[in-house]
Amino acid sequence: MGPRMHPEGEFLREGEGFAMEDAARVEIEAVLDDVAEHLLEFGKKKSNLIPILQMIQQRHAYLPAEAIGMVADYLGMASCEVYGVATFYNQFRFNPPGKHPIKVCLGTACHVRGGEIILENFERKLGIREGETTEDREFSVERVACVGCCALAPVAVVDDSVQGHMAPSKVEGIILGFQIEKEKRQRGKDGSDGEEEP
Numbered sequence: 001m002g003p004r005m006h007p008e009g010e011f012l013r014e015g016e017g018f019a020m021e022d023a024a025r026v027e028i029e030a031v032l033d034d035v036a037e038h039l040l041e042f043g044k045k046k047s048n049l050i051p052i053l054q055m056i057q058q059r060h061a062y063l064p065a066e067a068i069g070m071v072a073d074y075l076g077m078a079s080c081e082v083y084g085v086a087t088f089y090n091q092f093r094f095n096p097p098g099k100h101p102i103k104v105c106l107g108t109a110c111h112v113r114g115g116e117i118i119l120e121n122f123e124r125k126l127g128i129r130e131g132e133t134t135e136d137r138e139f140s141v142e143r144v145a146c147v148g149c150c151a152l153a154p155v156a157v158v159d160d161s162v163q164g165h166m167a168p169s170k171v172e173g174i175i176l177g178f179q180i181e182k183e184k185r186q187r188g189k190d191g192s193d194g195e196e197e198p
């Protein structure tokens, strides 16, 4: 699991961290119940490892560490062996996808035009590395191969929308836009406009 701390704390409100921990625990328990149930559809042969991992990813969009341990026990393998196989294939994720998935293109045209710098900017701004998800599950970042818009290089795909001619200031703007949206949503839920009562 990737780092869970947001370095600037800007997406976490007071008390939100604990609520999220509880929610995450409940969620992982539900995932493990589901995995335990569906494991029974597979024989305990090591050759079933990939189909089992695909089943978990298909049902839950990623492979939680606890589920990997469960699969290892089921097949009589060490967890590190299961990890070794899973990490060999690009198709598997080890963190839950963020609400706003960010894909930074590092195809040739984007690479030449500074795609790595854009990726680093997203990583630094969000406090995560590629392949990881922020603590509040708002964002995940990954690198992808050419998305077919080379004329707009460097390109990032944010929430399935192609963002061309990316620059560090644009990274900042995208994150800030989502941050403002989240704060508005939160204020709506709290039923306040965030101003102090007189």
Ligand code: FES
Residues within 6 Å of the ligand: 105, 106, 107, 108, 109, 110, 111, 145, 146, 147, 148, 149, 150, 151, 153, 155
């Ligand atoms: S290389 Fe990035 S869109 Fe083609």
